[in-house]
Amino acid sequence: MSWRDYDCLNIPLKSSVQMKNKYSITSDILSFQLCRRQYGFFGVRGYQPAHVVQYWYGTILHQVLDKLHMHYQGLLDESTVERIPTDEEVEIYFNAVDDSLRARGIRAINSSLRKTAINVLKIFNALEGPKLYPNVIDTECDLQSDQGNYILHGVVDLLKEISMAKYTKDYDKVEIWDYKGTKFPDLSIKYGQEKLDRYVFQMLVYAELYKLKNGKYPLKGKLYFMNELFGNSNANETPPEAVYVVEFRDRDINEKINSALNLFSNTVTEIESNLKYDRWDPPEQQPDKETCDICDLRWNCSALTKKYPMRYP
Template sequence: MTLAVKSKPYIIPEYSLTGDLLSYQTCGLQYRYQNRGALPPSIPVQLWFGEFIHGVMEEAYKTWRTDPASFRFPWSWEGEIRAIEMNVNRRLKAKGLRRPPRLFCPYDETMNTPGTCPDADHPHKLLASRRAEAAINTWGPHLFPLIDNAEVKLKGCREMISYQEGVHRSNYYGIKGIVDVISSVSIERVHAGNLIHHYINANPEIRAMIDELSSLDYEIIIDYKGMRRPPVYLSQSVRNLTWNAHEWQVLTYAWLRSRQVDAQRPIAGIIFYLNELVPSADDIANLKQELRDGLTDIQPTGRMDKQTLAKWKRGSKKSALSPELREQRCIRLIPITEERRQQSLRAFDEVVAEIENSIVQEMRRGSIQGCWRPNPVEKTCTACDFKHICPAVKGRYRMSVL
């Protein structure tokens, strides 16, 4: 009797835009060490806050939805928001995500020592809490009534470009992502004073698309980011990859979403850069620099903001930018056109092909180095856990012995 030879398992590699592609673009070698080796980075400040603010917005929405009449805005931090924050913090801790010190107070009034806080007068409304409160009260009243679906899982399949039989793992790859919110906007249902509707209408490209729609319903795809608004350019002529990648993310989600049966036409993406609502001293210093160099898109127009920024120095007491400027810097609108969507998918295909080629090379050579493209940019390298073994920055960083 001859036994049939078991064929090789057919694997369709799956890529997530945030987990794989954006991190690969930042630095291919770091991505390899970090993601494919499944080692989480050791200082996940941004990761913690990103997860925290997502969790808080999601839970705030669910709380509001149970009874919108009793949960009127603005919410008070002590009354409504603190309980949500504590729940989210507990969940993050259970997932192994530790909050960075001085960003969030995890204690209640029963704790009588300072812990990681400045004193024992808990709970403290530290930066993460001030941002959570501002995010809920600025956008909640306008956004929550528009939400149809929160945390929607999206999946799709694409052909692998430059596939070679016997060389690459598969001729298809999967894309997956979780979109924070999908809002189905019915023009008839939107309240006249709705701030999100106002921003959508103020964008001429999106406005023109709405005017052309045959139906009165459309969708917007919404993503929260626990970060400041990235500059559009890194220098006079170099576009910022992160800025581009966020647009790319929304467009890819729009493509995945448009293939689901219950979808209306997605016409715009909105990204909320939630740190902008309560900027830290570093954020203001970065903003000043970006304005001086002409790298950011949303600039102060009011006299007060211009003066505040001109006079601002590290340690200045007065650093409050106007609510209008903070709000405008927080919201980014991305029109979803067919052409843009196609471009983003092509870019996705190309990056996946690059990653798959690196995998093939690594399997052939049996070593990581030389197969994955490093991207030695000072800011990323300084925070990188692999800088001491990375050949691209050899000798630039000294090992500190504690």
């Protein structure tokens, strides 16, 4: 007996089913737009960065803000329900989060950054807390949508109810918030404008994701630049640079959102064509300095016009 015993068989190859990939607006789309090579190495091929930059600041802001909301809702301790945290309480929450981050090796680069973070949080709490906390609908909302060949994914920092707004049949009385642990971008330089454009793009995609889940668009998107609060002389008023509002109740909203979605899906197409051959060549144009400065591939990258000098231990 041999293979001839099986001559009656002719077994076709089963075509493999391509599974849909999930693309997140920040960690995939925006990262890829910044630099496809960096994205390919650190987002796809599993390379680990040598230094986790800015991680502490963003994390502590988000986590303490979360605690402040929970404090107001009485979720951490029932007795604090409907009470705005005091400065001392902000500090207690801050220290608890900082301790836990430190135990994991995530810490402020220096003590002044730590002071900045505490101050920013205290100012935010006093300034925005009374209006914000009672109206928080949800925090860190995971939104997803099936776009046919891929799944679109985003996490909205916060949903706030605008109770005073008039009822409209096309919009939910809701604001979507995104906290940025930075100052408002400097629009006098090209990169600053690009940065703001990316943030707006992000909000437009969130608005669409929100609508797909809830049936209507939210009224507004708010980008909150937390570092504008620091050094603010008038503690009773939100500095104008701290908040950038994206109005979704806008005649051209459909057009704007469509173009954001097109950008999203074009980027996905680009990512997938790179994925297919697993090729992540350096971009033709050099990315902005901020992107390259933190990149571990910078010691030898053909996208650079000026090389980084090799460092020795």
